[in-house]
Amino acid sequence: MKKYAILLSLFSLVIINSQAQEIIENPEKPLNSKAGRFLKLNEELRITDEGGEFFFRYPSDIKVAPDGSIFMRDQDLLLRFDENGKFLHNYFKKGQGPGEINYLRDYVFEDGKLIIITSSPVKIVTFSFNGELLDDVTLHESFWFLNFQFFKDQKFFFLKNDRPETGDEQGVFDAPYVLISMDKKGQNIMEHFSLPYQFFMTAGASSGLGRLTSIPYKNKFLVISNTEDYLVKLYDLNSYEILRSFKRKYKRIKPPEDYRWGGMYDREGKRLGPPPPKYLYDISAFYIVNDKLWVRTSTIDKEKGFLFDVFEINGSFVDSFYLKSEIGRIISTHDNSIFIRETDENELVKVVKYRIDR
Numbered sequence: 001m002k003k004y005a006i007l008l009s010l011f012s013l014v015i016i017n018s019q020a021q022e023i024i025e026n027p028e029k030p031l032n033s034k035a036g037r038f039l040k041l042n043e044e045l046r047i048t049d050e051g052g053e054f055f056f057r058y059p060s061d062i063k064v065a066p067d068g069s070i071f072m073r074d075q076d077l078l079l080r081f082d083e084n085g086k087f088l089h090n091y092f093k094k095g096q097g098p099g100e101i102n103y104l105r106d107y108v109f110e111d112g113k114l115i116i117i118t119s120s121p122v123k124i125v126t127f128s129f130n131g132e133l134l135d136d137v138t139l140h141e142s143f144w145f146l147n148f149q150f151f152k153d154q155k156f157f158f159l160k161n162d163r164p165e166t167g168d169e170q171g172v173f174d175a176p177y178v179l180i181s182m183d184k185k186g187q188n189i190m191e192h193f194s195l196p197y198q199f200f201m202t203a204g205a206s207s208g209l210g211r212l213t214s215i216p217y218k219n220k221f222l223v224i225s226n227t228e229d230y231l232v233k234l235y236d237l238n239s240y241e242i243l244r245s246f247k248r249k250y251k252r253i254k255p256p257e258d259y260r261w262g263g264m265y266d267r268e269g270k271r272l273g274p275p276p277p278k279y280l281y282d283i284s285a286f287y288i289v290n291d292k293l294w295v296r297t298s299t300i301d302k303e304k305g306f307l308f309d310v311f312e313i314n315g316s317f318v319d320s321f322y323l324k325s326e327i328g329r330i331i332s333t334h335d336n337s338i339f340i341r342e343t344d345e346n347e348l349v350k351v352v353k354y355r356i357d358r
Contacts, residue, residue, distance in 0.1 A: 023244070023247075024316075025247065025248075025249075028251075031317070038304065038305075046350055047081060057075045060331050060332075061331070062351070067112070076092055076094060078090065078116065091131060101116065102119065103119040104116060105119050108150075110151065113126055117146075122138070123139065124184060137184065140186070147160075151219075154184065155188075156183075159178070159212070160179075161175055162178075171202075172198050172200050172201075172274060175199045179194070180192065196226070197210060197212065202273070209273075210281075211281045213226075214286070215287070221234050221235060229250075229282050244315055246311065246315030251299075253280045254280070255279070261277075279298075283296070284296040287330060295308065295311065336355060337353055338354050338356060339354075340354060
């Protein structure tokens with residue numbers, strides 16, 4: 001730790017002031033002299049569907065409630081387990097009636113209650129943890145393109161995207177994402193800031209140009225990447241302004257020849273619209289572990305796996321490591337643990353919780 005502190009004190013960041021915003025330039029290599037190693041994982045918990053009460057397909061979006069119970073979603077499932085992985089309840093009941101769900105968008109916790117955001121119709125449904133329906137509020141269908149971000153001060157915060165009406169016109173159109181908030185009844189809507197974004201649109205179909213990646217940090221900040229190159233923006237959730245931006249020197253990765261970009265394709269497999277970017281998006285995903293920001297990059301080594309970078313919230317590039325791709329994909333994190341979806345030789349899906357040594 002002493003050596004680490006000395007390195008940190010000697011490390012100087014180049015800060016470029018742009019109005020009230022700081023852009024922090026980090027070098028290519030992080031502070032930790034052991035950067036580039038394999039991540040050491042210590043298994044804590046393994047959850048399977050062997051009991052037959054549910055069946056895993058694509059478990060995702062795992063969240064740990066304040067009481068320690070573990071929630072996760074899957075196809076037509078929203079499951080709760082105790083802290084030891086024992087199955088407790090499934091909140092998903094297919095339908096459009098009170099307490100019923102057609103498509104689950106996201107969920108949050110509040111004072112021992114489970115609040116679910118649904119689509120088709122767009123609703124906010126509240127349950128007690130034991131499954132009792134407490135509230136069911138239908139929102140206007142104009143809220144279809146809502147990407148939930150966080151719940152703060154009795155308000156929901158979403159990134160909302162309104163795609164323009166273009167008729168038969170074909171081309172690239174601006175359709176910025178706007179951070180909005182609303183109360184639990186879908187009222188008192190406010191706009192806070194916008195992020196530039198574009199869509200290619202033709203004959204009523206559309207495809208986004210770029211990638212928007214975001215994650216809340218302690219309900220104080222919102223971490224966002226909305227560019228092709230390596231740039232992280234930190235928004236203050238009190239002022240709704242950019243507090244700082246940071247990046248590091250990064251060697252961009254060209255896609256393999258058979259790489260299929262998201263978008264629209266004709267029957268012959270030809271991509272419609274503008275040509276794809278020359279490089280993969282530098283940033284693939286964000287995670288918060290041990291109060292640090294993990295950035296999954298576009299770098300994938302055949303032997304080592306995925307390259308992750310680690311930043312302090314002040315923008316310092318402090319570490320990097322590899323996570324072997326055959327282990328599985330990180331689907332969620334909590335404190336100093338990560339949840340990984342794994343598949344065995346029989347194609348059976350399991351969710352494994354690993355502790356990360358500090």
